[in-house]
Amino acid sequence: MVERRRRYCSCSIHGLSLPLLLLSFFSFLRLHASFAATAAAAPPLRLNSTQESILRDLSRGERIAGWNTTASNPCLWSGIVCSPSDSTSFSAVTGIALSGYGISNSSVFASICALDTLLYLDLSRNSLADLGYRFLGPSCSMKEGLRSLNLSSNQLAASLADLSGFPRLEVLDLSFNHVRGNLSTELGRFPQLRSLNLSTNGLNGGVPTSMVLSLEELVLSGNHLRGPIPPGLFAYADLVMLDLSQNNLTGDVPDEFWKLDKLETLLLSGNGLSGAIPGRLPNSTTMSRFAANQNKFTGSIPSGITEHVKMLDLSYNKLSGKIPSDLLASPVLETIDLTSNSLEGSIPGNFSAKLFRLRLGMNLLTGSIPDSIGDASKLAYLELDHNSLTGSIPPRLGECSELALLNLASNGLHGQVPDQISTLEKLVVLKLQMNNLSGSIKSAFSSLTSLSILNLSRNSFTGEIPQSVDQLSKLSNMNLAGNKISGPIPPSVGSLQFLIELNLGDNSLTGTIPKMPVTLSTSLNLSHNSLSGSIPSNIGTLKELEILDLSYNSLSGTVPTPPDLPPSLTLLVLSYNQLTGYFQAPPHVVVSTTGNPGLTTASGTDGDGIPSDGKKKNHAVLITIFAIVGALVGLCLLATVIMFSLSKRIYRVEDIGPPPEQVLPQIINGHLITMNSIHTTAIDLSYAMEAVSSPANIFLKTRFCTYYKAAMPNRSIYSVKKLDWSDKIFQIGSQEKFGHELEVLGKLSNSNVMVPLAYVLTENNAYLLYEHAYKGTVFDLLHDGRSDGLDWPSRYSIALGVAQGLTFLHGRTQPVLLLDLSTRTIHLKSMNEPQIGDIELYKIIDPSKSSGSLSTIAGTVGYIPPEYAYTMRLTMAGNVYSFGVILLELLTGRPSVSDGTELAQWALSLSVRPEQREQVLDTRVSRTSVGGHSQMLSVLNIALSCVSFSPDARPKMRNVLRSLVNAK
Numbered sequence: 001m002v003e004r005r006r007r008y009c010s011c012s013i014h015g016l017s018l019p020l021l022l023l024s025f026f027s028f029l030r031l032h033a034s035f036a037a038t039a040a041a042a043p044p045l046r047l048n049s050t051q052e053s054i055l056r057d058l059s060r061g062e063r064i065a066g067w068n069t070t071a072s073n074p075c076l077w078s079g080i081v082c083s084p085s086d087s088t089s090f091s092a093v094t095g096i097a098l099s100g101y102g103i104s105n106s107s108v109f110a111s112i113c114a115l116d117t118l119l120y121l122d123l124s125r126n127s128l129a130d131l132g133y134r135f136l137g138p139s140c141s142m143k144e145g146l147r148s149l150n151l152s153s154n155q156l157a158a159s160l161a162d163l164s165g166f167p168r169l170e171v172l173d174l175s176f177n178h179v180r181g182n183l184s185t186e187l188g189r190f191p192q193l194r195s196l197n198l199s200t201n202g203l204n205g206g207v208p209t210s211m212v213l214s215l216e217e218l219v220l221s222g223n224h225l226r227g228p229i230p231p232g233l234f235a236y237a238d239l240v241m242l243d244l245s246q247n248n249l250t251g252d253v254p255d256e257f258w259k260l261d262k263l264e265t266l267l268l269s270g271n272g273l274s275g276a277i278p279g280r281l282p283n284s285t286t287m288s289r290f291a292a293n294q295n296k297f298t299g300s301i302p303s304g305i306t307e308h309v310k311m312l313d314l315s316y317n318k319l320s321g322k323i324p325s326d327l328l329a330s331p332v333l334e335t336i337d338l339t340s341n342s343l344e345g346s347i348p349g350n351f352s353a354k355l356f357r358l359r360l361g362m363n364l365l366t367g368s369i370p371d372s373i374g375d376a377s378k379l380a381y382l383e384l385d386h387n388s389l390t391g392s393i394p395p396r397l398g399e400c401s402e403l404a405l406l407n408l409a410s411n412g413l414h415g416q417v418p419d420q421i422s423t424l425e426k427l428v429v430l431k432l433q434m435n436n437l438s439g440s441i442k443s444a445f446s447s448l449t450s451l452s453i454l455n456l457s458r459n460s461f462t463g464e465i466p467q468s469v470d471q472l473s474k475l476s477n478m479n480l481a482g483n484k485i486s487g488p489i490p491p492s493v494g495s496l497q498f499l500i501e502l503n504l505g506d507n508s509l510t511g512t513i514p515k516m517p518v519t520l521s522t523s524l525n526l527s528h529n530s531l532s533g534s535i536p537s538n539i540g541t542l543k544e545l546e547i548l549d550l551s552y553n554s555l556s557g558t559v560p561t562p563p564d565l566p567p568s569l570t571l572l573v574l575s576y577n578q579l580t581g582y583f584q585a586p587p588h589v590v591v592s593t594t595g596n597p598g599l600t601t602a603s604g605t606d607g608d609g610i611p612s613d614g615k616k617k618n619h620a621v622l623i624t625i626f627a628i629v630g631a632l633v634g635l636c637l638l639a640t641v642i643m644f645s646l647s648k649r650i651y652r653v654e655d656i657g658p659p660p661e662q663v664l665p666q667i668i669n670g671h672l673i674t675m676n677s678i679h680t681t682a683i684d685l686s687y688a689m690e691a692v693s694s695p696a697n698i699f700l701k702t703r704f705c706t707y708y709k710a711a712m713p714n715r716s717i718y719s720v721k722k723l724d725w726s727d728k729i730f731q732i733g734s735q736e737k738f739g740h741e742l743e744v745l746g747k748l749s750n751s752n753v754m755v756p757l758a759y760v761l762t763e764n765n766a767y768l769l770y771e772h773a774y775k776g777t778v779f780d781l782l783h784d785g786r787s788d789g790l791d792w793p794s795r796y797s798i799a800l801g802v803a804q805g806l807t808f809l810h811g812r813t814q815p816v817l818l819l820d821l822s823t824r825t826i827h828l829k830s831m832n833e834p835q836i837g838d839i840e841l842y843k844i845i846d847p848s849k850s851s852g853s854l855s856t857i858a859g860t861v862g863y864i865p866p867e868y869a870y871t872m873r874l875t876m877a878g879n880v881y882s883f884g885v886i887l888l889e890l891l892t893g894r895p896s897v898s899d900g901t902e903l904a905q906w907a908l909s910l911s912v913r914p915e916q917r918e919q920v921l922d923t924r925v926s927r928t929s930v931g932g933h934s935q936m937l938s939v940l941n942i943a944l945s946c947v948s949f950s951p952d953a954r955p956k957m958r959n960v961l962r963s964l965v966n967a968k
Contacts, residue, residue, distance in 0.1 A: 047074060047082065048090045051115060055080065055093065058111035064101045081120070092117040099150075100125040106132030113140035120148045124173070127813050128154040136162055144168070152176050152197065155813055164189045175199040175219070176813070183208035183220075198223070199243065200958075206230060207244060214238055221245040221267065222956060228252075229273075234259055245269040245291065246959055252276070253292070258283040268292040269313065270959055277302055277314065284308065293317065293337065293953065294945065301338075306330040315339035315359065315953055316945060323348055323365075328355065338363065339383070339953065347384070351376040359950065361385040361407065362908070368392070369408075374399035383949070385409040385431065386909065393437075395420045407431040407949070409455070410909055414438070422447040429866070433457040433479065434909070441485070442466035451475055453866070457503065458482040465504075470495040479503040481525065489514050489526075501861065504529070505549065513550075516542060522861035523547035523897060527573065530554060535579075540564040546861050547897060551575040551592070559599070562586035570824075571895075574599075588701050590783075673746030674757040679771075682716045683758050688769055692720055699774065702824055704841055709772060718757070719774060723766040742768070745816070745840055752805030754827060754837045768840070775830060778802075778886070779823035783895055790831075792925040792932040795890040797832035799939065803964050805836040806883055807957040810876050817842045817874045821882035822860040822896065823889055842874055862896025862903055867951055877951035880960065884946025891940055893922035904947040911944055938967035 046052070055074040059067065068078040074093075075082035081095030093115050104127035112121065113134050121142075128151065134140055148171040149163075156177040163172070169190050175197045182205035183198070190196075193212055200222035207225055209232030211218070218236075221243045228251035229244070239260050245267045252275035257266060264286055274296040281290070282304035290305075291313040300321030306312055307330055315337045322345035328336065329350035337359040346367030347360065355376040365387040373379075374396025380403060389411040397406070398420025406424075409431045416439030417432070427448050433455045440463035445454065451472050457479045464487030465480070472478075475496050481503045488511030489504065499517045505527040512533035516524060521544035534557030535550065545566040551573045558581035559574065569589050576595030584602045585591040593599055670685045691697045691710030699719075700707040708720040742759050749755070760767040778798060781790055809816035818825075819841040827835045865881035881904075885896055888903050896903050910916045918926075920940060926933050942963045948954050955963070 046090060047093065051093055051117075054111050054114050058108060064098065064103055067098065067101055079122075094118060095120040095122075097122040098126070099123065102127060104128060106130050106135065109135035109140070113142045116141040116145065118142045118146055121146060122148075122150040124150045124152040124154070125813065126154050128156060131156065131158055131162065138165065140165075147171065149173070153813055160189065166190060168192050171195040173197040174201065177201055179203065181205075183210075200956075207233060207249070209233055209235070211236065216262075217241040219243040220247070221270075222958065223247055225249060229254055231256065236260070237262065239263050241265040243267040245271070246956060247271055248962075249273055253278050255280045257281060257287075260284070261286060263287055265289045266291075268295065270294045270955060272296060274298065276300075277305070277319075281305055282307055288332075294955065300324075301327065301343075303327075306333045306336070308332060311335040313337040313952075314341070315950075316948075317341055319343060321345075323360075325350070328352060328358070337950070337953070339948070339950065346370075347389075351379075353377065355379055357381040359383040361387070361949070363387055365389060369394050369397075369413075371396050373397055376400060378402050380426075381405045383407040384411070385949075387411055389413060392416075393418055393421070393432075397421060398423045400424070401426070403427050405429040408435065410434040412436060416440075417445075421445070424448060426450055429453040431455045432459065435459055437461065439463075441480070442468065446471055448472060449474070452498075453477045455479040456483065460484055462486070464488075465490050465493075467492050469493060472496065473498075475499055477501045480507065481505040483507055485509060487511075489531075491515065493517070512536075513555075518542060520545050521568070522864070523549070525549040526553065528552040532556070534558075535560060537564065540566060542566045544568045547571045549573040550577065551595075553577050555579060557581075559583040559593075565589075669761040670759070671743075672758045673743060676757075679757050682712050682714050683718065683769060684712055685758065685760050685769075687712050688718070688720045688758075688760060688767060692722055692767060700777075702820070702838070704820065705838065707774075710769075717772040719770040719772040721768045721770065723768070742840060748808075748812075748816075750805055750808040751833075752801045752835055753808060753839060754835045756840070773829040775828040777824050778826045778828065778834060778889075779895075781828065781831075782823060782889055782893060790925075791928065792936060794832045795925065796935065796939070798826075798828075798834045799887055799890050800961075800964055801832070801834040802826055802836060802883065802886060803957065803961040805834070806879060807961045809836070809839065810879070810957045815876060817876065818879050818882070819874065820860055820863075821879055821886070822863045823886055824860060826886070860896070865951070866949055875951065876957065877954045880946050880954045880957060881948075881951075883957070883960070884943045884954075887939060887943035887946065888920075891921055891936055891943060893924065907940075908944060908947065911940070935967050939964065942967065 052074055055077070059069045071077055074080055075091055079097040080093065082091035083094045084091050094117055096112065096118065099122050103123060106128060109132045112118070143165050144167065146166055146169055149166070149169060150173040152173045153176040156174065156179060158179060159181045160179070160183070170192050172190065172193060172195070176199070179198060179201040181203065183203055191212055193215060195217040196211070196215065197219040199219050203220065203223040203225060205225065206227040207220070207230055209230050213236060215236055216238050217240060219241070225244070225247040226249065229249060231254065234256045237260065240262050241264060246269065249271040250273065253268065253273055255278045257263065257278060258280045263284065266287060266289070269291045272295065273292065276299035277292070277297055279302050282302055285308050287309055289311040290309050293313045293315040295317055297314065297317040297319055299319065301314065301319060301324055303324040303326060306327055310332050311334060316339065319341040320343065323343055325348045328348050330352055332354065333352040334354050335357040337357070339359045340362040343363040343365060345365065347365060347370055349370040349372045351372060353375060356378055358376070358379060358381070361383045362385070367389065368391030369384065369389060371394040373394055377399055379400040382403060382405065385407045386409070391413065392415035393408065393413060395418040398418065401424065403424050404426050406427060407429070410433070412435065414436040417437060422445065428450055430448065430451060430453065437459040438461060441456065441461050442463065446466060446468045449471060452474050454472070454475060454477070458481070461480070461483040463485065465485060467490045469490060470492040473496070476498045477500065485507040486509065489509055491514040494515040494517050496517050497519060499519055501522040502520060503523065503525040505525040507529055509529040509531060511531065513526065513531060513536050515536065515538060518541050520542050524542070524545060524547070527549045531553040533555065535555060537560065539560060543566060546568055548566070548569060548571070552575065555577040556579065559579055562584060565586060569586065571590050573592045574596065575592045578598065579596040580598035582600045583593065593601055672680055672683060674680065688710045692708045697708040697710065698706060699709050704723065706722045708722065710718050710720045712718060742756055746756050754770055756768040756770060758769040809818070816839055818836070818839065820838055825837045827837050829835060863882040863885045865878040868878060885904050888907050889896060892903065892907070894903055907920050910919050917937065917940060921936050926936050942960060945955055946960060
């Protein structure tokens with residue numbers, strides 16, 4: 001390797017000397033930093049007048065937002081690298097790095113092409129759609145000496161043939177564009193090429209074998225390549241990295257990879273490769289990373305495969321047999337992932353001292369966890385969930401002092417949790433649910449001060465919840481459901497400032513409900529206990545709580561009135577208590593009150609669902625008809641009165657309609673985004689402001705938004721969405737920036753995405769206007785009693801539409817990420833035409849202004865990916881997880897959370913064994929046709945891969961969409 005890199009460690013052009021970047025996959029990520037360091041070390045010499053004039057023309061010609069060009073010397077401008085000449089007293093421009101400046105006009109190349117001393121050009125993460133005639137033509141003198149070209153993350157639809165004429169180009173990155181075509185005939189145009197990255201484009205055909213033999217890095221992931229791995233690939237003896245992941249490759253993997261004696265990284269993930277893992281792969285002495293996850297490999301794992309490999313990922317295949325005894329023992333091994341295979345037998349007892357991540361979940365492993373696990377002292381992630389492991393948790397786990405995640409869920413472990421676990425000061429996630437563990441809780445967990453997620457549900461823990469629970473100050477999710485815990489809920493629970501989900505259901509708790517932390521936002525489940533007293537009057541302080549389940553207790557008294565309930569509530573379960581009085585359910589909240597004989601609801605029934613007059617009468621048909629008609633008329637009138645009265649109580653409207661002197665919110669900025677003449681002539685922003693002043697126009701509420709129906713002067717109807725700027729998690733003072741972001745989002749065009757047509761910004765609120773074609777949400781369709789009529793073809797169409805919209809958003813030059821993707825935020829234009837809503841939220845939500853973790857604000861309960869609980873980064877992988885939950889909803893007909901259990905975890909637990917997967921499907925639709933049943937099973941496999949615990953194991957949306965289209 002040293003000799004190989006020395007061959008091109010420096011170069012000269014026109015008398016100039018400049019260190020070249022090491023050719024690695026991440027070279028472009030470090031490019032700008034390298035330029036800055038070079039510029040800082042070099043004396044600030046002036047350019048000659050010609051090059052200085054060229055740079056000044058560049059700064060004036062194209063609008064490059066945020067480019068710092070204030071210095072008088074262009075060599076000191078941001079992104080410009082100058083190097084001194086050996087032959088003159090002037091400097092020369094040798095590097096330009098203008099990544100992420102929003103450049104969209106190819107006219108920039110008119111100036112750049114004139115810089116014949118340029119060695120490095122980085123225009124990545126911009127909005128270039130074409131390269132322009134100057135860049136493509138023979139008159140571009142810059143091309144003769146250019147060594148490195150990075151145009152990744154743009155919107156280029158060029159082919160490689162367009163980029164001919166770079167005789168000295170060594171590094172080319174065109175990843176995340178729209179490059180299409182067949183590579184087999186186009187790669188020979190770059191005689192000096194050493195590193196080529198074409199990932200995430202639209203390339204088709206087979207894996208090319210027409211490159212120059214000196215190629216060292218080839219990255220073709222995320223394309224449409226198909227067919228087998230060609231034997232001609234093994235002629236490239238200088239290959240150091242080969243990435244063919246996320247394509248459509250099929251067939252066996254040839255044994256010849258071991259012949260590539262310089263190959264360090266081989267990535268084959270996310271294809272359709274089959275057969276056995278190459279038996280001669282262990283003969284490769286240079287390979288340090290091998291990933292072949294998400295394929296169809298069968299057979300056993302070859303012995304010796306980790307002798308030289310540091311990172312091995314064979315997850316989500318069909319591998320069987322026992323884990324080789326030497327697999328975990330290699331002294332260089334750092335990461336190994338064998339999740340979701342059919343591996344059996346025991347876990348080998350020899351562990352590498354360097355092991356950092358070990359994932360063996362969702363297999364058929366038996367036996368106990370080896371006590372020698374303590375030898376892996378650097379272990380940070382240990383996942384052994386969903387196996388058939390028995391025995392006790394080994395005390396030596398306490399020696400793994402770096403552990404951040406410990407997942408032993410869904411096994412047959414028994415006995416007490418060893419006290420040594422309490423020494424794991426860095427532990428963030430602890431999942432021990434669905435085992436046979438016993439003993440007291442307080443002895444093992446009170447010292448885990450870094451803990452964010454604690455799940456001990458479905459075990460046999462006893463004793464009381466300790467008063468010292470408030471020492472777990474970073475706890476965001478606590479699930480102790482399904483144990484034998486007794487005693488009262490300690491008041492110290494109210495001191496947990498980051499707690500967003502608490503599940504204490506199905507225990508033997510007594511006493512009254514104490515004050516809960518105001519941060520609870522996803523769910524509070526205290527069902528199936530022996531709690532007494534009344535529902536606390538301060539329950540309304542939980543402003544962001546979505547699910548409240550107090551069923552199967554001995555609670556008495558009245559139910560708080562809607563203004564005293566959490567305003568974000570979506571599900572309220574009060575069944576089987578001793579509640580009394582009259583209860584009017586809030587709008588947009590699903591309520592269950594069955595089993596409260598003394599409780600009367602607004603529907604005219606008591607808590608047992610029996611008519612409140614207690615009488616059952618028989619009527620003649622004619623009398624019945626008249627009675628029904630009369631009742632309907634009466635109910636309509638009554639509903640009008642109730643809704644008007646309720647709106648006054650909730651929104652504190654004192655008079656009918658706004659008073660004549662009412663002043664509408666002052667518009668700071670109002671703008672039409674759309675250029676469609678139908679909308680530009682119809683939309684009147686003042687009418688939109690009048691509409692939002694009346695609660696009677698509200699037709700939908702979500703966690704962050706309120707939707708109003710607005711009639712325009714020509715009687716056309718539009719939806720107006722209100723965002724409250726005053727909320728602490730919205731970025732204050734970002735109106736101008738938000739307006740610019742809306743302009744960008746408004747130019748998107750996809751039938752499955754709700755795109756704003758206009759916006760109005762006031763001091764405290766933002767209002768967005770959309771076409772009004774609202775037929776409810778997917779949640780309404782699935783869970784309000786209409787799902788019986790929703791057949792599988794309609795559900796599949798919804799899934800496909802959402803996947804198309806999400807793939808479109810993720811495929812933008814600057815990907816659009818969704819803060820809250822759920823069936824509640826997907827609107828329906830018709831029974832099978834979905835539209836993704838709330839696409840603008842990630843631009844204005846500021847996680848730093850929220851207490852707790854990102855999961856405090858990102859997403860709806862049941863859809864939040866597990867990593868959000870302890871990260872502050874919104875990701876595409878997180879969106880894929882949420883989409884996987886939506887797929888599961890469509891497949892099962894169940895909501896995202898049932899009885900305190902998340903749908904994703906329920907489905908994963910049932911799907912470990914293939915014969916149990918039938919239990920996941922909604923039998924109302926799965927049994928209607930053989931073809932539909934087969935397709936549902938195919939979609940189930942896709943959904944399960946989307947909700948993988950590991951973000952790295954989840955597929956990209958473009959591959960999810962491809963799999964859905966091909967599902968049969």
